[in-house]
Amino acid sequence: MKLLLAIGSPLVVLGIIEVVLRIGGFGYSTDFFIRTRDGGAYTLNEQFRRQYYPGQRSVRGHPFKFGVEKGTNTVRIFVLGESAALGTPNPSFGFARMLGVMLRERYPERRFEVINAAMRGINSHIIRHIAHDCAKHQPDIAVVYAGNNEVVGFGAPDPGSPLVLQNLAVIQGRQVLRRTKLAQLVDAGAERLKRSMAAEQGMDYFRRQRLSFDDARRQCVYRNFRSNLxxxxxxLTSAGCRVLLSTVPVNVVDFPPIGSLHRPFLSEAEKSEWERLYKEGARLEQAGQTSNAIVLYQRAAQIDDHFAELHFRIGRSLFALGQFEQGRLHYKLARDRDALQFRADSPINSGIRDVGKELGGHGVWLVDAEDRLGNSPLGVAGLPGNRLFLDHVHPRFDGDYTLACVFYEAITSILGDDLDGAAKARRPPLSRDECAAAIAFTGWDALEIDAAIAEMLSRPPFLDQLDHETRIKQLQSDLQAREAEYKARGLERELGIYRRAIERSPDDWELHYNFGVLLNTVGQHEAAIEHFRLVVKEFPDSAWCVFHLAETLVKARRFSEAEQQLRRILDVDPGFAPARDLLQPRAAGRRRVE
Incomplete structure (x- = not known):
């Protein structure tokens, strides 16, 4: 009895606190979707990420809105996944946006809603939560494109963590607790304490997070991923939704492993000989003696074949000699044995294929995007590389366009006669140029995207990569040359492309947003304000949308109006650091709002 009281009394107290907090309206909704002010639509809950990552604003989605009531002529499509599905660094040029444009252009008699419910920095544990919320909103089709963050995201193992923490029930129990008001209260206090102590994760941190490909905790990750899928x-299928479950292509050919580990129990003598062979092989490879380099690399692999970077060098050398079959094997091993796994690897994609086959015929269709991209004209001997990807996982425009075509074909095939009618021919997707014109993708946008990626790659966790310094210098040199070209000729052509796109689609908020950014670039701040006002009208509760309007008002020296917008953000989200910084008198590189 005493034991029951000892255990039960604190639980009762905590339960009472939880009830009081709920009655008092404390905290935020943990649902992914929230109602708009007028109650007629649902939009992204920007506070959703706080239950999983209280202090990380880089974990974020992209604004959307869809009606509470779905019309009878409407096809509602949700896209689920992480940053690659969202479209990084600019979601308005991702495959979800292109897919929506293609479907609406080719089938104007139907109303298509393509809702990008992906988020940066999440994984299948959180996507599972989002999918359950999507199932409540009359989904017709869901595209699931996920698997890059399983080893590094929420619920992922640390090298020193006990195996029990990888139990799926333990992870899901944590998720349930994270949704309580009591957890929000604790997080709010912790956020305030940490706000002035935030530190960027350096390479030492990431080096400590390396995990061998054969670590038992990594095998738990793969099992959990499959269960979550x-x-x-x-x-989703229980809600009548048809699911496109996609494998996940990544940059295999042109992106070396982020981290490599030697095999356990490697003696000092073995390690010394391995390093001698590796260094001499690298010298020969650089000197163009590729065949001789491969011999030494393979001798090193006989001593220790765990080191991911070694496989990348072997794959690269074999490709240089035209030995593609063996080269593909080693490139894939380099990806799979990466000790800092920020990419979907072979076990992840095998799990996707297994679930797709298991649930095929029960409302689930497997889409092998990994195979389609690798064997596309932009692939390299059957593998994806830089012509399809910006970095390790984020597609460049051509990669996103290829993915959009793959999903367009699958969706129109599934919907079949519902779209075309029995006697009509299937309508092809938009061409690349038609798609680029519709969403106003310009050379300047490509430059901005490449600059954002170069900045990201110049920071941890990428600093230990093979040839990292050389690659970054090449990227920066290319960016400088392209920037100089634009400075010389101006951006009139790009401005014209946006104006024509907006004439065709005046209600497309993403066109107005990107045009506002471009107008700011050329110093036309007053014109940019009007476009950002249209965006804020569409999403009045989006902190990021309001912030971009406020930032432009500052550039136009309309300080009083800017302050009103910034305080409006902080009234709803006091922890929104960009708004706080813009209000500070010594904010780096910005004029005080006064």
Whole structure:
């Protein structure tokens, strides 16, 4: 009895606190979707990420809006995934946006809603939560494109963590607790304490996070991923939704492993000989003696074949000699044995294929995007590389366009006669140029995207990569040359492309947003303000949308109006650091709002 009281009394107290907090309206909704002010639509809950990552604003989605009531002529499509599905660094040029444009252009008699429910920095544990929320909103089709963040995201193992923490029930129990008001209260206090102590994760941190490909905790990750996928698919199909479950292509050919580890129990003598062979092989490879380099690399692999970077060098050398079959094997091993795994690897894609086959015929269709991109004209001997990807996982425009075509074909095939009618021929997707014109993708946008990626790659966790310094210098040199070209000729052509796109689609908020950014670039701040006002009218509760309007008002020296917008953000989200910084008198590189 005493034991029951000892355990039960604190639980009762905590339960009472939880009830009081809920009655008092404390905290935020943990649902992914929230109602708009007028109650007629749902939009992204920007506070959703706080239950998983209280202090990380880089974990974020992209604004959207869809009606509470779905019309009878409407096809509602949700896209689920991480940053690659979202479209990084600019979601308005991702495959979800292109897919929506293609469907609406080719089938104007139907109303298509393509809702990008992906987020940066999440993984299948959180996607499972989002999928359950999507199932409540009359989904017709869901595209699931996920698997890059399983080893590094929420619920992922640390090298020193016990195996029990990888139990799926333990992870899901944590998720349930994270949704309580009591957890929000604790997080709010912790956020305030940490706000002035935030530190960027350096390479030493990431070096400590390296995990061998054969670590038992990594095998738990793969099992959990498969279980989450099954749950995601079943929750959606039970709501009458058809699911496109996609494998996940990544940059294999042109992106070396981020981290490499030697095999356990490697003696000092073995390690010394391995390093001698590796260094001499690298010298020969650089000197163009590729065949001789491969011999030494393979001798090193006989001593220790765990080191991911070694496989990348072997794959690269074999490709240089035209030995593609063996080269593909080693390139894939380099990806799979990466000790800092920020990419979907072979076990992840095998799990996707297994779930797709298991649930095929039960409302789930497997889409092998990994195979389609690798074997596309932009692939390299059957593998994806830089012509399709910006970095390790984020597609460049051509990669996103190829993905959009793959999903367009699958969706129109599934919907079949519902779209075309029995006697009509299937309508092809938009061409690349038609798609670029519709969403106003310009050379300047490509430059801005490449600059954002170069900045990201110049920071941890990428600093230990093979040839990192050389690659960054090449990227920066290319960016400088392209910037100089634009400075010489101006941006009139790009401005014209946006104006024509907006004439065709005046209600497309993403066109107005990107045009506002471009107008700011050329110093036309007053014109940019009007476009950002249209965006804020569409999403009045989006902190980021309001912030971009406020930032432009500052550039136009309309300080009083800017302050009103910034305080409006902080009234709703006091922890929104960009708004706080813009109000500070010594904000780096910005004029005080006064």
């Amino acid at each position: 099954e749950d995601i698919c079943r929750s």
